Amino acid sequence: xxxxxxxxxxxxIRYQSVDIGPAGFYACHCGQCRRLLGTSFALNLPxxxxxxxxxxxxxxxDYQTAPGRGNRSxxxxxxxxxxxxxxxxxxxxxxxxxxxxxxxxxxxxxxHVWTSxxxxxxxxxxxxxxxxxxxxxxxxxxxxxxxxxxxxxx
Numbered sequence: 001x002x003x004x005x006x007x008x009x010x011x012x013i014r015y016q017s018v019d020i021g022p023a024g025f026y027a028c029h030c031g032q033c034r035r036l037l038g039t040s041f042a043l044n045l046p047x048x049x050x051x052x053x054x055x056x057x058x059x060x061x062d063y064q065t066a067p068g069r070g071n072r073s074x075x076x077x078x079x080x081x082x083x084x085x086x087x088x089x090x091x092x093x094x095x096x097x098x099x100x101x102x103x104x105x106x107x108x109x110x111x112h113v114w115t116s117x118x119x120x121x122x123x124x125x126x127x128x129x130x131x132x133x134x135x136x137x138x139x140x141x142x143x144x145x146x147x148x149x150x151x152x153x154x
Contacts, residue, residue, distance in 0.1 A: 002107065004045065006100040008081035013056035015083070015096070020047045023107040024147040025098040029118035036063075036073060037082055040119045043098035045107060047148040049086070052094055058083065093150065110143050 002023040007014045017023075025045035033042035058074040074084040085095045098104055111129030112118070124130050135143060144150050 003103075004047070004096065004107065005102045006083075006096065007102065008056075008076035008079055008083050008100060010076060010079035010081070012078045013054070013058060013076045013081070013083050015052055015054045017047060018051045018053065020051055020148045022147045023047075024110040024144060025096075025101075025104070025107055026110050026143070027112045028114055029112060029122065030114035031117050032063075032071075033114075034117075037097070040122060041112075043104075044085075045096040045098045045101060045148065046090075046093050046144075046150055047096065048150065048152065049092050049094040051149060052096070108147070110147070 002020055004017040004020060004023055005015070023045065025043050027041045028044055029041045034040060036042075057077065059077045060072050060074045062070055062072050064070045069088055071085050071087045073082055074086075075082045081100060082097050083100050084097065086093065087095075098107070101107065111131070112124050113131045113135060114133055115124060115130045116132040118124075129143060131139065141151055
């Protein structure tokens with residue numbers, strides 16, 4: 001059992017998962033994540049939205065990722081830390097920005113996505129799971145397995 005806890009930089013937004021079982025996260029190297037967060041890659045921990053308890057008032061902004069697809073980024077209105085995101089094609093899934101997770105050492109790094117867009121200096125080991133673009137639904141299921149209760153029935 002893993003309970004994921006975290007907060008924004010200033011502490012106005014706090015969250016805790018109910019119980020997401022073994023927890024895993026991945027690195028996304030796409031240009032959208034890099035520009036949105038101002039980093040070389042995003043660390044994302046997706047889970048079911050109904051399993052996360054949030055304290056504090058988030059602000060949200062929508063942005064388009066591809067024609068017909070979009071994300072909503074949730075952030076603290078005080079310190080502007082990006083805490084969560086959700087996308088239009090995975091209803092019921094909340095993506096926790098893993099940099100806000102207090103107990104990230106209790107979670108497992110599962111792999112890398114959108115490596116075709118990664119910075120040239122980022123090294124991914126030969127034993128690490130990597131996808132040149134976004135994984136297929138079957139590949140996501142294989143990557144996460146029973147972690148994060150991601151594929152439990154809503």
